[in-house]
Amino acid sequence: MTLPPKPVARAPRVSLWRHLRLFRADILSAQPARLYRAWMAEFRTPFFRSVLINDPALLRRVLNERPRDFPKSDRIGAGLRPLLGDSVFLTNGATWERQRRIIDPAFEGGKLRDSFAEMHAAGAAAAARLAPLADGRPVEIEEQASHAAADVIFRTLFSIPIEHETAQATYREFHAHQRSQPLLNLAAFVKGPRWMPRLHSRATRRTARRIRGLIAGLVAARAEAIAAGEAPRDLATKIMTTPDPETGERFSPDEMVDQVAIFFLAGHETSAATLGWTLYLLATHPQIQKRAAQEAAAFSGEFAGLSKLKLIRDCTREALRLYPPVPMMVRETTRPERFRDRDLRRGTQVVLSPWHLHRHERFWDDPDGFDPDRWGRADTKDSARRAFLPFSAGPRVCPGAGFAMAEAAVLLAALLARYRFEPVVGDVPVPVAHLTVRSKAGIRLRVMARD
Numbered sequence: 001m002t003l004p005p006k007p008v009a010r011a012p013r014v015s016l017w018r019h020l021r022l023f024r025a026d027i028l029s030a031q032p033a034r035l036y037r038a039w040m041a042e043f044r045t046p047f048f049r050s051v052l053i054n055d056p057a058l059l060r061r062v063l064n065e066r067p068r069d070f071p072k073s074d075r076i077g078a079g080l081r082p083l084l085g086d087s088v089f090l091t092n093g094a095t096w097e098r099q100r101r102i103i104d105p106a107f108e109g110g111k112l113r114d115s116f117a118e119m120h121a122a123g124a125a126a127a128a129r130l131a132p133l134a135d136g137r138p139v140e141i142e143e144q145a146s147h148a149a150a151d152v153i154f155r156t157l158f159s160i161p162i163e164h165e166t167a168q169a170t171y172r173e174f175h176a177h178q179r180s181q182p183l184l185n186l187a188a189f190v191k192g193p194r195w196m197p198r199l200h201s202r203a204t205r206r207t208a209r210r211i212r213g214l215i216a217g218l219v220a221a222r223a224e225a226i227a228a229g230e231a232p233r234d235l236a237t238k239i240m241t242t243p244d245p246e247t248g249e250r251f252s253p254d255e256m257v258d259q260v261a262i263f264f265l266a267g268h269e270t271s272a273a274t275l276g277w278t279l280y281l282l283a284t285h286p287q288i289q290k291r292a293a294q295e296a297a298a299f300s301g302e303f304a305g306l307s308k309l310k311l312i313r314d315c316t317r318e319a320l321r322l323y324p325p326v327p328m329m330v331r332e333t334t335r336p337e338r339f340r341d342r343d344l345r346r347g348t349q350v351v352l353s354p355w356h357l358h359r360h361e362r363f364w365d366d367p368d369g370f371d372p373d374r375w376g377r378a379d380t381k382d383s384a385r386r387a388f389l390p391f392s393a394g395p396r397v398c399p400g401a402g403f404a405m406a407e408a409a410v411l412l413a414a415l416l417a418r419y420r421f422e423p424v425v426g427d428v429p430v431p432v433a434h435l436t437v438r439s440k441a442g443i444r445l446r447v448m449a450r451d
């Protein structure tokens with residue numbers, strides 16, 4: 001059985017300078033191996049103090065019991081602010097609460113059915129795009145996954161496929177934006193000197209402006225269609241026509257641009273990463289792939305059939321466990337706190353790390369192995385409840401969690417029903433944390449049509 005790739009941990013003791021250099025290169029390999037065993041770890045540097053918590057009681061305190069006392073820090077958002085403005089991902093307090101009251105209804109359970117047909121169409125389109133490449137040559141899978149996930153988000157949000165001119169342009173600019181922002185990880189996880197967040201390059205600001213301009217065009221056109229009573233019933237229409245139940249106010253066009261920007265970013269990067277890693281894991285575990293393909297072949301293609309894609313869902317969960325697209329989240333203390341036996345002062349960074357929790361030796365058997373069948377075993381229930389946070393938890397939980405799980409199942413079913421995926425010998429992806437956990441140099445797989 002092939003063990004899925006895992007970054008090599010750093011030496012237990014390194015200098016601050018070395019630590020910062022490692023951080024800049026990749027936050028995953030900048031961490032010592034003891035974090036896969038510890039309940040909590042503290043880091044002190046001249047610039048910042050932070051604790052990483054793996055203790056379920058502390059995670060519950062921060063995420064579920066007293067989330068208002070542990071807001072997102074302004075510094076975290078600084079790297080993303082030019083693109084995301086005041087989007088729900090970055091705000092805190094009353095503004096955030098109001099935004100969630102308007103957004104959440106669009107993603108509630110029953111509404112998933114409305115997005116299903118568009119997800120299904122995107123799955124068929126993704127399978128068709130692979131057809132000319134399915135002759136056994138190495139195919140860049142992250143690229144295909146990214147294309148498919150962007151297609152899903154454009155179709156479900158604005159009822160336009162990725163081939164649409166504005167969708168194409170936005171997609172291209174998003175990629176340029178990511179390339180222009182290599183400092184994100186460092187700025188996001190190190191509460192550094194004050195100048196750090198202002199290091200947006202001119203290219204970052206320029207691509208952010210272009211993306212926001214394109215989105216503003218889509219939002220304005222949609223506002224007109226809503227006014228004329230001609231708007232499709234997609235996510236954009238739902239969000240733009242939902243009043244805040246407390247004030248009766250809707251999002252202004254500017255606020256809607258902020259929210260759409262985060263839906264594109266959160267919805268497409270994360271789902272693409274999940275799809276890419278799941279396909280890689282299946283390619284390296286052919287027996288499991290065979291069973292998943294049988295399940296895919298039996299899929300009715302209807303919404304009601306989704307719940308039958310059990311193994312495919314468990315493969316997705318395993319990919320989310322081993323390669324959580326959001327590897328770490330950061331909060332800040334707003335008053336003195338006592339965590340286990342340590343006193344924390346106000347302003348301490350609290351790091352929650354799905355990456356370490358999901359591979360924690362105290363919670364998981366064979367923590368680094370790919371074993372989708374573990375999700376059917378009773379002993380996984382407890383680990384899943386205490387140490388599985390791919391979508392976070394509590395009031396700030398990802399609103400797109402149900403959407404993302406359905407999307408992953410639909411896309412995987414579409415691809416596995418038609419194709420077989422095989423690894424390229426010697427070409428093992430190296431996980432690194434960019435905006436999401438990606439492979440350092442892409443993921444290449446051989447794709448073959450199934451008989």
Ligand code: HEM
Pocket residue numbers: 088089090100262263266267268270271274324325326329330389390391392395396397398399400401403404
């Ligand atoms: C596999 C796919 C996905 C994963 C793993 C994921 C994960 C997460 C996580 C961990 C957070 C919390 C971040 C934090 O607190 O710092 C989050 C927040 C968020 N996600 Fe997702 N997400 C996924 C897909 C989506 C999709 C498809 C959408 C929308 C279409 C979406 C929209 C959002 C939004 C708006 C937030 C901010 C919520 C808030 O702060 O109140 N996500 N996501």
